[in-house]
Amino acid sequence: MTPKISIAPTRSHLPWKRLFRNRALLIGGVLITVMVILALFAPWLAPYGPAEQHTDHALASPSAQFLLGTDMFGRDQLSRIIYGTRLSFLVSAVSVSIALLLGTALALLAVTYRGWVDGVIMRLMDILFAFPFLLLVLGIMAAFGATLTNAMIAIGIVYTPSFARVARASALGVMEQDYIEAAHGLGISQLRLIVRHVLPNILGPLIIQTSLSLAFAILAEAALSFLGLGAQPPTASWGLMLNEGRDFFYQAPWLAVFPGVAVTLAVLAFNLLGDGLRDAFDPRSR
Numbered sequence: 001m002t003p004k005i006s007i008a009p010t011r012s013h014l015p016w017k018r019l020f021r022n023r024a025l026l027i028g029g030v031l032i033t034v035m036v037i038l039a040l041f042a043p044w045l046a047p048y049g050p051a052e053q054h055t056d057h058a059l060a061s062p063s064a065q066f067l068l069g070t071d072m073f074g075r076d077q078l079s080r081i082i083y084g085t086r087l088s089f090l091v092s093a094v095s096v097s098i099a100l101l102l103g104t105a106l107a108l109l110a111v112t113y114r115g116w117v118d119g120v121i122m123r124l125m126d127i128l129f130a131f132p133f134l135l136l137v138l139g140i141m142a143a144f145g146a147t148l149t150n151a152m153i154a155i156g157i158v159y160t161p162s163f164a165r166v167a168r169a170s171a172l173g174v175m176e177q178d179y180i181e182a183a184h185g186l187g188i189s190q191l192r193l194i195v196r197h198v199l200p201n202i203l204g205p206l207i208i209q210t211s212l213s214l215a216f217a218i219l220a221e222a223a224l225s226f227l228g229l230g231a232q233p234p235t236a237s238w239g240l241m242l243n244e245g246r247d248f249f250y251q252a253p254w255l256a257v258f259p260g261v262a263v264t265l266a267v268l269a270f271n272l273l274g275d276g277l278r279d280a281f282d283p284r285s286r
Contacts, residue, residue, distance in 0.1 A: 025276020031269035039086040046079035050236040059252045069254040071244060077254060081262050083236035088266060091152050091230075092217035098156025100210055103163025104202075108194055110164075111171040122168070125161035133158055137224065146229045155220050159213050166209045170202035208277045215270035222263050238263050 038045060047067075048054075054066075054074035062069045068077035106125070110118040128136065140154040175198065224230035225239030233240065238259045245255025 022276040022279055024272040024279070028269045028272030028274075028276060031265060032273060035085050035089065035266060035269065038082050039089045042082050042086050046076075046082045048076040048079040050080050050083040051075065051234045052079070059248065059255075061252070062254060068258045069252065071241075071252075071255055072248060077241075077258055080236040080241060081238070081258060084238045084241065084259070084262065085266075087231060087235065087237050088218050088221055088263075091148070091155070091221040092214045095152045095155035095217045095220075096159065096210055096213045098153065099159035099163050099213060100206065102156070103160040103165075104167045104199075104206065106160070107164045107167030107171060108198070110168055111175060111198070112190055112194060121164070125164045128158070128161045133220070134223070137220070138229070141224075141229055148231055148235075151221065151224050151230045155217055155224075158220075159217070162213065163206065163209055166205050167202055170205045171198050174198050174201045208274055211270055211274035211277055215267045215274070218266045218270070219263065 052075060054060075054070060054076070056074065057066065057070050058072055058074040060066055060070045060074070066076050066078070068081065070076055071080075106121050110121040131139075136158050137151075137154045140157060141150050144150045144153075221230055222237070222239030222242065225237040226243045227239075228243070231237035231240050233244075241259040242256055242263075245252070245259065248255050
């Protein structure tokens with residue numbers, strides 16, 4: 001019977017008291033919670049349908065009937081922004097999940113086998129890093145087509161090297177710990193060692209990287225939709241709304257201002273959340 005070994009406390013355990021005292025994290029958490037509620041309950045919270053047209057009120061300024069005004073087709077801007085929250089969060093969640101799973105799997109594979117396997121994987125990550133973000137996304141979408149699904153996959157592939165580097169650096173640090181050497185001495189299999197002892201101890205940095213990547217993924221989706229490579233009309237997308245409103249900026253500035261504010265708040269919220277989590281995990285900030 002294999003004796004049990006005492007494993008050091010995992011670094012993924014959060015100092016909860018410090019979390020609740022972190023203003024940046026609380027503000028970001030509140031903003032994200034509000035946006036998640038808007039995304040989940042959009043059909044009940046939006047005053048109108050996202051594609052519902054009021055032709056008699058085209059380009060109407062903000063009023064009691066249309067709080068954020070209407071666009072050139074008479075569609076309510078507030079309703080479209082609320083539904084756009086659902087799309088932005090869906091795209092960012094799927095794309096970052098792809099990057100997290102793929103990057104972590106590649107990093108653990110590199111740490112497990114080392115040698116030429118590690119070298120090949122990390123050089124591949126370096127090659128992906130060498131390409132400008134937008135250029136690489138455009139190249140992937142040019143090869144597979146400009147659809148929302150391909151946009152999510154492209155964003156996920158582009159962010160994979162960031163997760164691979166973070167996971168590999170953290171895993172290498174864990175592998176040098178004494179309790180890992182003790183586990184090796186007791187004959188614990190490499191797979192069990194990675195799953196039971198290495199992966200839980202690298203969750204902290206991965207959580208921080210995830211929160212920061214979600215902010216950039218929202219920005220990337222908005223940029224692709226603005227360029228016509230993401231969501232297509234009449235889908236409610238913040239980037240698409242910015243694109244549609246640019247021709248009417250002087251006549252109806254609310255068409256571009258309010259979607260821009262939505263993108264800014266979403267990116268700010270995830271950045272504040274990431275900064276707060278980083279402060280909570282960093283023992284030097286105690």
